Amino acid sequence: MNTTTTIRLATYKLFYETFGDALQLDVPLSRYTSARVGGPAEMFLTMYDAASLQKAVELAYTERIPYFILGGGSNILVSDDGVPGLVIMNRAKNISYRHIGAHVVCTVESGANLSSLARQCIGKGLGGLEWAIGVPGTVGGAVVGNAGAHGSDMAATLRAATVWEPGRGVRIYNNHEMEYGYRSSILKKEHGREIFRRVILTAELVLTPESVDVLTARAEGFTAHRKQTQPGGATVGSMFKNPENYYAGYLIEAAGLKGYRVGGAHISEKHANFFVNDEDATAENVRTLIAEAWNTVREQFDVEMELEVELVGKWDFEA
Numbered sequence: 202m203n204t205t206t207t208i209r210l211a212t213y214k215l216f217y218e219t220f221g222d223a224l225q226l227d228v229p230l231s232r233y234t235s236a237r238v239g240g241p242a243e244m245f246l247t248m249y250d251a252a253s254l255q256k257a258v259e260l261a262y263t264e265r266i267p268y269f270i271l272g273g274g275s276n277i278l279v280s281d282d283g284v285p286g287l288v289i290m291n292r293a294k295n296i297s298y299r300h301i302g303a304h305v306v307c308t309v310e311s312g313a314n315l316s317s318l319a320r321q322c323i324g325k326g327l328g329g330l331e332w333a334i335g336v337p338g339t340v341g342g343a344v345v346g347n348a349g350a351h352g353s354d355m356a357a358t359l360r361a362a363t364v365w366e367p368g369r370g371v372r373i374y375n376n377h378e379m380e381y382g383y384r385s386s387i388l389k390k391e392h393g394r395e396i397f398r399r400v401i402l403t404a405e406l407v408l409t410p411e412s413v414d415v416l417t418a419r420a421e422g423f424t425a426h427r428k429q430t431q432p433g434g435a436t437v438g439s440m441f442k443n444p445e446n447y448y449a450g451y452l453i454e455a456a457g458l459k460g461y462r463v464g465g466a467h468i469s470e471k472h473a474n475f476f477v478n479d480e481d482a483t484a485e486n487v488r489t490l491i492a493e494a495w496n497t498v499r500e501q502f503d504v505e506m507e508l509e510v511e512l513v514g515k516w517d518f519e520a
């Protein structure tokens with residue numbers, strides 16, 4: 202896959218004939234990312250159901266057009282030069298529930314907002330997703346990145362996922378086949394490689410009936426903790442994974458970088474693993490902060506931190 206390819210007129214036409222006005226050109230991705238930075242997507246499609254999402258990636262794959270699935274854009278940093286090829290914004294959000302023994306299985310399309318789903322489950326008296334209250338983004342993004350908080354994560358919640366595999370079609374992955382680790386999965390391991398990636402279409406989550414009051418109280422506790430410990434504003438959440446035996450935020454703070462600024466972006470005073478865009482930052486400002494934090498922590502503590510966030514699009518070089 203050549204990510205510098207620009208698309209031929211015949212390909213635009215084919216996508217336009219297939220998807221009509223759902224297709225847009227040169228759409229600034231800063232509108233759709235939580236850090237509010239990022240240049241344009243060459244082609245941009247918004248899909249509202251899993252079948253259309255599958256159709257879009259299948260067409261891109263057949264035409265050998267590089268594609269990128271955009272969920273909530275809350276775990277990516279898009280370059281100022283944007284993304285060549287096709288960006289598919291996933292807004293497929295159908296949800297259904299069924300009883301299996303003592304549990305309830307929620308089948309949800311991957312573009313559903315995770316935090317809203319967690320709220321819906323709490324309202325129905327279904328426990329298991331309270332940890333996801335306040336985690337931005339989609340179910341698909343969370344399944345790929347094994348999002349988690351407050352001692353739980355997607356690995357503890359997911360029963361199975363329907364996955365479209367390039368050139369092979371749709372297959373169901375059970376929890377074990379996702380190869381989950383800390384903020385990692387078999388799909389996340391594809392990131393940074395020049396390949397056509399697998400796509401999550403739907404997920405099955407296992408929930409357990411519990412009192413609405415108990416679930417609500419638990420979720421409120423989590424929300425209060427989040428407010429107390431994390432900054433607001435435009436961020437991508439935790440920039441680096443916690444290295445073994447350390448907290449990334451603690452290392453960056455101990456390196457003296459709290460409040461460190463480059464252009465319109467700074468390292469949060471409240472939590473040093475959060476990098477904040479003060480409205481006018483460029484993606485390059487944020488990337489420079491990443492490099493500064495990574496280098497300083499390595500020099501001072503001999504620890505090489507790993508990015509939790511994915512750098513997407515065209516970059517001169519990567520941190």
Ligand SMILES: Cc1cc2nc3c(=O)[nH]c(=O)nc-3n(C[C@H](O)[C@H](O)[C@H](O)COP(=O)(O)OP(=O)(O)OC[C@H]3O[C@@H](n4cnc5c(N)ncnc54)[C@H](O)[C@@H]3O)c2cc1C
Nearest residue numbers: 272273274275276338339341342343348349400401437438
């Ligand atoms: C304020 C804030 C707080 C946060 N707190 C937490 C937290 O507590 N815990 C935590 O784990 N994370 C946290 N995050 C990070 C982020 O919310 C999660 O990583 C989230 O799961 C990302 O989902 P997304 O839909 O935004 O993914 P995106 O950022 O849109 O995409 C991330 C990656 O997943 C891929 N992807 C998305 N959907 C699909 C799909 N359907 N199929 C295949 N690939 C797909 C994308 O192509 C990309 O490679 C936080 C972020 C912010 C901004």
